[in-house]
Amino acid sequence: MTPFVDLKGKRVILGVTGGIAAYKAAELLRLMVKEGAQVWTVMTKAATEFVTPLTFQALSGNPVRTDMFSPLQEGQIEHIALADLAQVAIVAPATANFIAKLAHGIADDMLTTTLLATKCPIVVCPAMNVNMYNHPATQANLHVLKERGVWVVEPEEGELACGWEGKGRLAELDTIVETARCALSPQDMVGERVVVTAGPTWEALDPVRFISNRSSGKMGFSVARIAKRRGASVTLISGPTALKPPPGVKFLTVESARQMRDAVMEHLEEATVVVKAAAVADYCPLEAKREKIKKESEIWSISLGRTPDILSEVGARKGERILVGFAAETHELISNAREKLERKNLDWIVANDVTYPGAGFGRDTNKVTLLGRGGVVVDLPLMSKDEVAWAIVDKIVESRRCARG
Ligand code: PMT
Numbered sequence: 001m002t003p004f005v006d007l008k009g010k011r012v013i014l015g016v017t018g019g020i021a022a023y024k025a026a027e028l029l030r031l032m033v034k035e036g037a038q039v040w041t042v043m044t045k046a047a048t049e050f051v052t053p054l055t056f057q058a059l060s061g062n063p064v065r066t067d068m069f070s071p072l073q074e075g076q077i078e079h080i081a082l083a084d085l086a087q088v089a090i091v092a093p094a095t096a097n098f099i100a101k102l103a104h105g106i107a108d109d110m111l112t113t114t115l116l117a118t119k120c121p122i123v124v125c126p127a128m129n130v131n132m133y134n135h136p137a138t139q140a141n142l143h144v145l146k147e148r149g150v151w152v153v154e155p156e157e158g159e160l161a162c163g164w165e166g167k168g169r170l171a172e173l174d175t176i177v178e179t180a181r182c183a184l185s186p187q188d189m190v191g192e193r194v195v196v197t198a199g200p201t202w203e204a205l206d207p208v209r210f211i212s213n214r215s216s217g218k219m220g221f222s223v224a225r226i227a228k229r230r231g232a233s234v235t236l237i238s239g240p241t242a243l244k245p246p247p248g249v250k251f252l253t254v255e256s257a258r259q260m261r262d263a264v265m266e267h268l269e270e271a272t273v274v275v276k277a278a279a280v281a282d283y284c285p286l287e288a289k290r291e292k293i294k295k296e297s298e299i300w301s302i303s304l305g306r307t308p309d310i311l312s313e314v315g316a317r318k319g320e321r322i323l324v325g326f327a328a329e330t331h332e333l334i335s336n337a338r339e340k341l342e343r344k345n346l347d348w349i350v351a352n353d354v355t356y357p358g359a360g361f362g363r364d365t366n367k368v369t370l371l372g373r374g375g376v377v378v379d380l381p382l383m384s385k386d387e388v389a390w391a392i393v394d395k396i397v398e399s400r401r402c403a404r405g
Pocket of ligand 1: 279354
């Protein structure tokens, strides 16, 4: 298994330049420290006009660099030491001036010098006035940075501190942190177009009632997040959940099994990988009443019919695609899952013992066994759903390599 990547234990440079969003960098730092990262902040002189270095020092527990000429440790060339030590560098907010300097190799302060010297991935998060952002000079500079492999986190649209409306607000902090995780991860899913399903389906009885199950969507959302983190382009088709979709993922919501089937089929042509983590209802009411059903008799019987088996339909049109199904089981885990693997024509099935403490519906952790064709069995311990998703993506990468020969 390739090592799981998040920010835990990672050495991060946080560059802060002089924009009004500089105050948000303090919260960004806090989020990264909370995840277990070690962060060293480097501020431009202008940034110190907005927030004091002491804030970043207190939150990170590390000294803050603002100056090239007063090294914190005698005998060390500060910017080189920092550049060599970092595993990822994030600049948030990044001003138009900083972006121009980085694009042109100008190294006239501690931040630009350190970034010119580092070999680690760089994440740049622009935040500025909409006209400055749209200016051809800024756009050309960002283009240069992207071409050079710098990760640029596009700013968001909205009301700007300068009074203008438009694109220029610092991206959401979750998106910035996720981009840092992407920058640290193997990009072995680039070129794959992954369709993931997640969550439950709701099968309507009447306008207010439905039949459903306990799926929260967490497992499927994790698969979407990790496939994206490793470079895939991802479409997440989800039944009703309370979750926020992972950044950078195309997100579609559906309610019923029928709607999920239609959405999957609509995206099947373009998909190179399909992962079906959704807990799709197997049965739905034969008829959904148009009006609320009245409470009349003591016993209420409902007639149910089969829903479309989406995975079987995808399996029948598999082609070169890699297909991964899930099997939520309460008994005979391996034999039941293997039967589904064969019958639905899958490459992998994730056998999910939903009776295991801490595993299955609604939990943040899961306990699964991955079953592949030809009798492959990978029994995984209880782990976070993101880690389970990482192991699944490993198997997808492995299958693709085998298929390419
Ligand atoms: O969402 P969480 O709270 O994080 O919980 C995660 C989970 C327990 C829902 C997930 O890990 C899981 O096991 N998902 C599959 C649940 C399920 O429906 O299993 P199944 O054995 O009934 O279905 C087998 C496979 O066929 C699944 O990939 C399912 O998506 C698919 N299927 C099932 C019925 C149907 N009509 N169409 C389908 O495509």
